[in-house]
Amino acid sequence: MKYIPLIWSGIWRRGGRTLLIILQTGVAFSLFGALQGMQTGAERAIANSRGDILIVHSRERTASPLLRSQLSQIGSVPGVKAVNLENALVCTYQGPANRVIAVAINADDTFLETLPEFKVLPGQFAAFSHSRTGALVSTGLASKYGWKLGSRIPLVCTTRQSNGSPAWTFDIVGIFSHQGLMALSDLVVINNDYLDEGRLTGRGTVQHFDVVASDPRQAQTVADAIDRRFANSASETRTDSLRELAQAQMQSIGDLGFLIHAVVGAVLFALLTSIATLMMQSIRERVPELAVLRALGFSSATVFSLLLTETLTISVAAAALGLAAASVILPLAGQIAPDFSVPGISMPASVVVLGLALSLLIALLSVALPAYKTSKLEVAKTLPGQKAL
Amino acid sequence: MSSVKQFLELLRINMGTVAARPAPVLTIVVGIACAVAVLISMLAMGVGALQQAMGDVRPDRVVVLSTGARSATESDILAEAAAAVRDIPGIRKGPDGNPLALNETVVSIAVRRKDGGARTNIVLAGAGPGLIEVRPEIRVTAGRLFRRGLHELIANEVCARLYEGFANGDKLPIRGADWTVVGQFHLSHTGGQCTLYADAAAIMSALHRDSYSQTTVLLQSPAGYASFVAALRANPTLRLQARHESEVVAENSSQLIGLLNFAGYFIGGIMAIGATLGAVNSMYAIVDGRLRELAILRAIGFASSPIVASILVESSLLALPGALLGSAVAWLFFGQMSVSPFDVTFRLAVTLPLVVLGVMWALAIGVIGGLLPALRAANAPVTKALREA
Numbered sequence: 001m002k003y004i005p006l007i008w009s010g011i012w013r014r015g016g017r018t019l020l021i022i023l024q025t026g027v028a029f030s031l032f033g034a035l036q037g038m039q040t041g042a043e044r045a046i047a048n049s050r051g052d053i054l055i056v057h058s059r060e061r062t063a064s065p066l067l068r069s070q071l072s073q074i075g076s077v078p079g080v081k082a083v084n085l086e087n088a089l090v091c092t093y094q095g096p097a098n099r100v101i102a103v104a105i106n107a108d109d110t111f112l113e114t115l116p117e118f119k120v121l122p123g124q125f126a127a128f129s130h131s132r133t134g135a136l137v138s139t140g141l142a143s144k145y146g147w148k149l150g151s152r153i154p155l156v157c158t159t160r161q162s163n164g165s166p167a168w169t170f171d172i173v174g175i176f177s178h179q180g181l182m183a184l185s186d187l188v189v190i191n192n193d194y195l196d197e198g199r200l201t202g203r204g205t206v207q208h209f210d211v212v213a214s215d216p217r218q219a220q221t222v223a224d225a226i227d228r229r230f231a232n233s234a235s236e237t238r239t240d241s242l243r244e245l246a247q248a249q250m251q252s253i254g255d256l257g258f259l260i261h262a263v264v265g266a267v268l269f270a271l272l273t274s275i276a277t278l279m280m281q282s283i284r285e286r287v288p289e290l291a292v293l294r295a296l297g298f299s300s301a302t303v304f305s306l307l308l309t310e311t312l313t314i315s316v317a318a319a320a321l322g323l324a325a326a327s328v329i330l331p332l333a334g335q336i337a338p339d340f341s342v343p344g345i346s347m348p349a350s351v352v353v354l355g356l357a358l359s360l361l362i363a364l365l366s367v368a369l370p371a372y373k374t375s376k377l378e379v380a381k382t383l384p385g386q387k388a389l
Numbered sequence: 390m391s392s393v394k395q396f397l398e399l400l401r402i403n404m405g406t407v408a409a410r411p412a413p414v415l416t417i418v419v420g421i422a423c424a425v426a427v428l429i430s431m432l433a434m435g436v437g438a439l440q441q442a443m444g445d446v447r448p449d450r451v452v453v454l455s456t457g458a459r460s461a462t463e464s465d466i467l468a469e470a471a472a473a474v475r476d477i478p479g480i481r482k483g484p485d486g487n488p489l490a491l492n493e494t495v496v497s498i499a500v501r502r503k504d505g506g507a508r509t510n511i512v513l514a515g516a517g518p519g520l521i522e523v524r525p526e527i528r529v530t531a532g533r534l535f536r537r538g539l540h541e542l543i544a545n546e547v548c549a550r551l552y553e554g555f556a557n558g559d560k561l562p563i564r565g566a567d568w569t570v571v572g573q574f575h576l577s578h579t580g581g582q583c584t585l586y587a588d589a590a591a592i593m594s595a596l597h598r599d600s601y602s603q604t605t606v607l608l609q610s611p612a613g614y615a616s617f618v619a620a621l622r623a624n625p626t627l628r629l630q631a632r633h634e635s636e637v638v639a640e641n642s643s644q645l646i647g648l649l650n651f652a653g654y655f656i657g658g659i660m661a662i663g664a665t666l667g668a669v670n671s672m673y674a675i676v677d678g679r680l681r682e683l684a685i686l687r688a689i690g691f692a693s694s695p696i697v698a699s700i701l702v703e704s705s706l707l708a709l710p711g712a713l714l715g716s717a718v719a720w721l722f723f724g725q726m727s728v729s730p731f732d733v734t735f736r737l738a739v740t741l742p743l744v745v746l747g748v749m750w751a752l753a754i755g756v757i758g759g760l761l762p763a764l765r766a767a768n769a770p771v772t773k774a775l776r777e778a
């Protein structure tokens with residue numbers, strides 16, 4: 001304890017230099033934290049993602065569409081709590097450049113269960129379920145095109161009406177927000193009944209079903225039961241949980257993980273070189289002062305540990321600052337690219353611990369040699385006024 | 390002595406004594422080398438992905454999709470509309486006198502990834518007559534082309550690399566029937582996404598489809614584009630939109646390339662800040678070690694500005710070997726590396742413009758890093774510096 005003032009004055013002996021080292025170390029560890037945290041955080045977000053929400057696709061995706069009649073059959077599979085369906089339409093609004101995706105669903109409460117992040121006022125959702133041509137639009141689209149409650153929006157869609165016309169009209173009865181995947185933010189939600197009665201081709205087909213399992217631990221069993229239910233039928237299914245789909249997407253990042261590690265390695269190597277050389281120079285400059293300490297009766301081990309503590313304090317404090325900055329950046333970084341983002345990334349504790357441990361190691365490596373050399377110097381030859389070194 | 394002469398003399402002294410100060414010099418070189426190596430290799434991904442994507446693009450090739458669709462998977466072209474496209478004047482004629490217009494219908498099929506075993510979906514294109522004429526870059530390297538009307542398909546080399554079950558003779562289940570892989574092909578620029586072709590008629594009959602996804606035409610000359618687009622626009626009931634192949638390819642790859650470039654500049658930028666801070670500290674260390682010498686020089690008549698200039702040039706000259714070392718590391722380790730992020734395979738491209746960019750960054754780091762130390766060297770009071778040192 002009594003050494004604290006000594007260590008403190010040692011740290012700020014050359015304040016400018018210390019500040020620069022702290023900044024440099026902080027920058028390095030904020031990058032370390034952002035990169036490593038992105039990877040670990042994404043893995044954790046996937047592990048935490050809903051395993052009880054199942055997506056039922058056709059076994060060959062667009063190849064053979066699912067049928068609307070399968071909805072009740074899926075609903076009767078034991079362990080299924082709620083099921084809804086989705087049909088997506090590619091549309092444009094006032095010209096080919098303004099692309100709008102319309103998703104047709106069954107307007108009942110099961111929809112809100114299968115999409116927990118979907119937020120809409122209960123009154124608006126009720127209005128939506130009572131109006132055939134009603135639509136819920138995302139806040140993003142509403143502000144982009146100035147849509148309001150009660151607006152009629154004409155959309156031109158790839159899916160045609162039974163009279164051959166690609167023009168569809170919807171009445172806005174609600175505006176929703178969606179926390180989570182940004183991919184869902186520019187969306188119009190419509191009634192599947194209206195779409196299905198009105199469309200020229202593909203009537204009665206469904207792109208995929210969304211299912212909630214009543215017991216998350218039984219989700220895999222439920223998924224298998226759904227697929228077995230339709231095995232060897234004309235519309236075979238393939239059921240994955242949201243978590244499995246997220247895992248598949250994570251695997252597709254592939255060798256980028258190697259590059260991230262290479263970058264982290266380069267960052268730490270550059271930092272080690274920098275701190276080590278600065279420590280060497282700093283300690284060399286202080287040899288006369290250290291000799292005074294020795295002359296006053298400090299043992300060489302004490303001097304060594306004083307120097308070590310100084311460097312450790314600087315390095316760990318700077319790393320902590322950098323990691324704190326990284327945990328602020330990280331949740332923002334998850335939102336950069338809509339299709340590749342994993343929502344809800346926050347700084348994992350393991351990365352903070354690893355970062356602090358690495359900062360300790362770097363401090364140890366960079367101070368060990370010069371401090372050890374210094375502690376072995378002959379006091380009489382290195383006192384102030386002597387020709388040092 | 391003129392300022393220029395003073396400057397040159399100072400620079401000669403600075404550079405002549407580099408060997409005497411290995412530690413700070415090493416810090417600058419290593420720090421900048423790491424920053425430049427990371428910047429170049431990260432940006433080499435974006436460049437490589439772009440080169441790969443645009444590699445097979447032809448100026449006389451035009452892609453027709455339904456209005457609003459961004460890619461073939463979102464597009465729907467009725468058979469009558471596809472027939473109308475063939476009759477538009479300006480399309481090159483094949484050896485049999487028919488216009489070179491290739492109709493494709495795409496389906497997505499489920500495959501298993503080799504790395505990790507996750508299921509994922511890829512696109513299979515059913516191609517009508519004229520595949521090889523409209524896409525002459527297809528070279529069958531093993532096996533043969535699929536035959537019309539049969540359950541056969543061909544795959545490019547990326548499929549077998551990324552997914553299970555794409556060797557010649559392997560069978561792929563689609564809608565309950567086995568489809569045989571009968572050939573492997575290369576495009577002139579290898580890599581990219583896994584590409585599969587089968588016969589359009591066979592696919593459409595197996596899946597009970599009656600519409601295409603995309604029509605690709607070869608024009609008589611690139612100049613015919615405007616009149617082709619005008620002819621299509623003159624017939625709005627077709628609901629079709631024609632675009633240069635390059636536009637469609639660029640739009641489809643823009644998200645991946647934007648993400649890669651953003652990551653490159655973001656990470657490279659943070660590394661550059663770190664390297665700059667390291668350079669500032671090292672240059673301070675160099676200047677501090679020479680304050681007495683510089684004070685003597687000023688006492689005998691050297692002006693401040695040549696001193697500032699000489700130190701700035703010194704730090705830039707120290708940055709240069711760092712830049713070259715970093716470029717060499719990037720080229721050696723990553724120059725030939727092939728990556729497959731998000732199922733797109735491409736080689737990193739360490740190009741000359743990237744190296745030039747790296748050198749510019751390094752010079753900027755050198756100049757900014759040398760600025761404050763240079764000012765200190767020039768402004769330290771001569772008497773104080775002489776007394777203290």
